[in-house]
Amino acid sequence: MDMKDVAEKGLVLLGCGKMGSAMLQGWLADGLPATSVWVKDPYPNDFVQRAGVHVNADLPASPAIVIIAVKPQMMADALPVLAAMGNGTTLFVSVAAGISIATYEGMLGSETPIVRAMPNTPAAVGKGITAIVANAHAGDDGLGAAEGLLQAVGQVVRLEREEQMDAVTGVSGSGPAYVFHLIETLAAAGEAQGLSADLSMALAKATVAGAGVLAELAEETPEQLRINVTSPNGTTQAGLEELMDPANGLPPLMLRTVGAATLRSRELANG
Ligand SMILES: NC(=O)C1=CN([C@@H]2O[C@H](COP(=O)(O)OP(=O)(O)OC[C@H]3O[C@@H](n4cnc5c(N)ncnc54)[C@H](O)[C@@H]3O)[C@@H](O)[C@H]2O)C=CC1
Ligand SMILES: O=C(O)[C@@H]1CCC=N1
Known part of the structure; x- marks a missing residue:
């Protein structure tokens, strides 16, 4: 067909x-x-x-x-x-x-x-x-x-x-919502640093969209692309030390996020 x-x-x-x-x-x-x-x-x-x-x-x-x-x-x-x-x-x-x-x-x-x-x-x-x-x-x-x-x-x-x-649903089915929330929180964090709401949202949207296209098109892995942004002892390193904190940063949060969505997909099977 x-x-x-x-x-x-x-x-x-x-x-x-x-x-x-x-x-x-x-x-x-x-x-x-x-x-x-x-x-x-x-x-x-x-x-x-x-x-x-x-x-x-x-x-x-x-x-x-x-x-x-x-x-x-x-x-x-x-x-x-x-x-x-x-x-x-x-x-x-x-x-x-x-x-x-x-x-x-x-x-x-x-x-x-x-x-x-x-x-x-x-x-x-x-x-x-x-x-x-x-x-x-x-x-x-x-x-x-x-x-x-x-x-x-x-x-x-x-x-x-x-x-x-179930895990696919937790990663890519639900995933766009996680990314949209990333945009929301990045913009809110910019506002907290004194930027206007409009400017901060424009910066956050373009950054996530641009990074997404780069991740898709570049030959380097996302890990290497991250390293390329990170100057030793520069601004990104300071930010990533918070974001990548193994106890309180994004890694454990993303594990819980995808885990909860995957579990919910399994539950839906039982009504
Ligand atoms: N929204 C998303 O990002 C994704 C949704 N899905 C799946 O897609 C399905 C729909 O989700 P959404 O589009 O988000 O929900 P939705 O609520 O936007 O759409 C469901 C539609 O079904 C209609 N509907 C209700 N009763 C009906 C009936 N008896 N006969 C025919 N149509 C009826 C509603 O009027 C509504 O337009 C769900 O099963 C969801 O798991 C899958 C992947 C991603
Ligand atoms: O939230 C949901 O249940 C649906 C499935 C994946 C995305 N939306």
């Missing part, structure tokens, strides 16, 4: 809130015709209503792909409308945190091709990263189709085991 099949047979998006809209924005920008998309969402947002996609219309009987992007807690209410598409050729791709492939097989039928995916919101600007894993019925074809679709909104990595998905 390729994007042409998706354009011909249709893509159904169950739930189109923040994550669904981020991906849809990316797919439409990549050339997927809006008329090939059916959104099912009781509260469609302004973007969805203006996107030219079918909104809460009758669904095609056998679309190429169904993307499940409702909250884990809404799954039991939302999924039954799609049950008739199970055990067929329609590929289901779920982005919901914590919901296992086995749970979908239980709700849609054990012969349903299913890909479990964990994207992130930078997908809206084509800079997402999505991890994917498939059941046996989806196989390489299904993985390839999901990969093709998700590559339109950023990078895609294949996981070896579904169990890795």
Whole structure:
């Protein structure tokens, strides 16, 4: 299956809130015709209503792909409308945190091709990263189709085991929020040193965005890039001695942060 099949047979998006809209924005920008998309969402947002996609219309009987992007807690209410598409050729791709492939097989039928995916919101600007894993019925074809679709909104990595998905969620699914909070706290710290709110936010945003692009494009590791900024006994060293403090700095805090998110992903599996 390729994007042409998706354009011909249709893509159904169950739930189109923040994550669904981020991906849809990316797919439409990549050339997927809006008329090939059916959104099912009781509260469609302004973007969805203006996107030219079918909104809460009758669904095609056998679309190429169904993307499940409702909250884990809404799954039991939302999924039954799609049950008739199970055990067929329609590929289901779920982005919901914590919901296992086995749970979908239980709700849609054990012969349903299913890909479990964990994207992130930078997908809206084509800079997402999505991890994917498939059941046996989806196989390489299904993985390839999901990969093709998700590559339109950023990078895609294949996981070896579904169990890795909880930690992936803790790192890259939730990760943009950690980075946005880094921007918020960097800007607040600049204000505390006497800068205006606007100037400090402009400096913080550009610094995080610029460092991100440099980390992505440079041949050096992030560690080396950090060392390159750090003059011996200079300002960065003074700052990093606080940030990298093994007892109270970022390393133990990040361990706890990712640990808590990973644990929550495991808990969501149990309702
Ligand atoms: N927001 C993020 O950064 C990421 C979210 N996810 C996953 O994406 C899923 C959606 O998360 P968000 O987009 O953040 O939540 P959201 O609350 O923004 O979107 C959920 C959408 O589902 C709709 N909805 C509610 N009941 C429904 C039903 N019965 N049928 C169809 N649609 C229904 C809501 O109206 C809403 O538009 C979750 O499962 C989450 O784990 C995955 C990766 C990143
Ligand atoms: O917070 C959540 O549960 C979802 C999953 C990853 C990002 N947002």
